[in-house]
Amino acid sequence: MTSRRSLTIGLPTCTDTAERRFPLTPEGAAQLIERGFRIRMQEGAARSIHYSDGAYTRAGVEVCGRQEAMACDIVISVGTLTAADIRDMRRGAMLLTMLRPVACHPEAIRELLHRHIISIALDLVEDPHGCTPFADILAEIDGRASVAIASSLLADPGRGKGILLGGVAGIVPCETLIIGSGIAACAAARSAMGLGATVRMFDNDVYSLRRASQELGPWAITSSLHPRTLDNALRSADVVIVTPTSQPFALHADTVGHMKRGVVTFDLNPDADGSAFPSMAPLDLAMISAMDGSARTEGRICFINAGSAVARTAAMALSNTLLTFMESIAGCEGPANALRLLPGMQKATMTFFGKIVNRRVAAAMRTRSVDISIYLTLS
DSSP: OHHHHHOEEEEOOOOOTTOOOOSOOHHHHHHHHHTTOEEEEETTTTGGGTOOHHHHHHTTOEEEOHHHHHTSSEEEOSSOOOHHHHHTSOTTOEEEEOHHHHHTOHHHHHHHHHTTOEEEEGGGOOOTTSOOHHHHHHHHHHHHHHHHHHHHHHHOTTTSOSOOSSOOTTSOOOEEEEEOOSHHHHHHHHHHHHTTOEEEEEOSOHHHHHHHHHHHOTTEEEEOOOHHHHHHHHHHOSEEEEOOOSSOOOOOHHHHTTSOTTOEEEEOOTTOSSTTSTTSEEEETTSSOTTSTTOOOSSOEEEEOGGGGGHHHHHHHHHHHHHHHHHHHHHTTSHHHHHHHOHHHHTTEEEETTEEOOHHHHHHTTSOOOOHHHHHHHO
16 A cells, blocks of 8 residues: 555646647546545646646645646656656656657657656557557547537538538438448447438448447448449548548548538548548647637538547546556556556557657657567566
């Protein structure tokens, strides 16, 4: 119990304008505190999910400045941290974040190595069954959020068409076309079918399509990515959602030109930058409200980062998953020892005591990664 009480968790404010999600709700923080952790949160850090500092204080969280939050044993930040932030971290501490923010910032990586920070990509963490709980729950949120946003935009009489996604008696419902058949795709399909829309799902992974078809039932129309079949479906689709597939997928200008005017499109790939629709202007939902005046659908716009539009839901989901994860770390008597005992955590490690152990992070630094098991054996 002593090791648990000695572990402090820091929650800094996310300064990345493209990230609204926050990793912990007051309820989640209270449960971690009951388990023996101490939590320090930067003042105003949870403003993006509409929780006050008072809500966290009542849960037992210490509200403090940024430097105090960064100086904890474990720092949790969904968004990007700067090199200056990492310099404020305790040497040898643990950073829980996402892969993309780290892999995109070489200066931050250099500081992680210099400070001997153990950095973990939450979206790569695996459970004992080989599943990725953080990535999976965020993918499900992305899928459901995309349909909710699409429905509101289509129904808007000024910026949309003023139509219901599901239609009514005597009126043909809208068509939702989904590329991919994984968790995000199935979540989007369930939401669209629940609203009464016609759903068409395309993927070249027949086994994944079969699982999706069994899960969704006969109301979801599934097909392999045959060019002619896909082109015909795109011409009549009112909503197009691209989710992760085994091979990178993109709809180029010649195909997009055949789509309806005012079609609502989403790129739900984890690294979404609009590359699924290279001829369209990407519009980040983390930086605007779905009902903001700038969210117009007359032109060719691709919405990205759908989950950040429902940041509070994402926070609740992340909190639930973090409870189990942090309990596992505490049960291993500390972060460093947890890496030796939890194989799923090893696979998510990006930097380990001054060494790069993730290929993508190594690519950002133009160097090679080394298998973390070698360092764990020698340490």
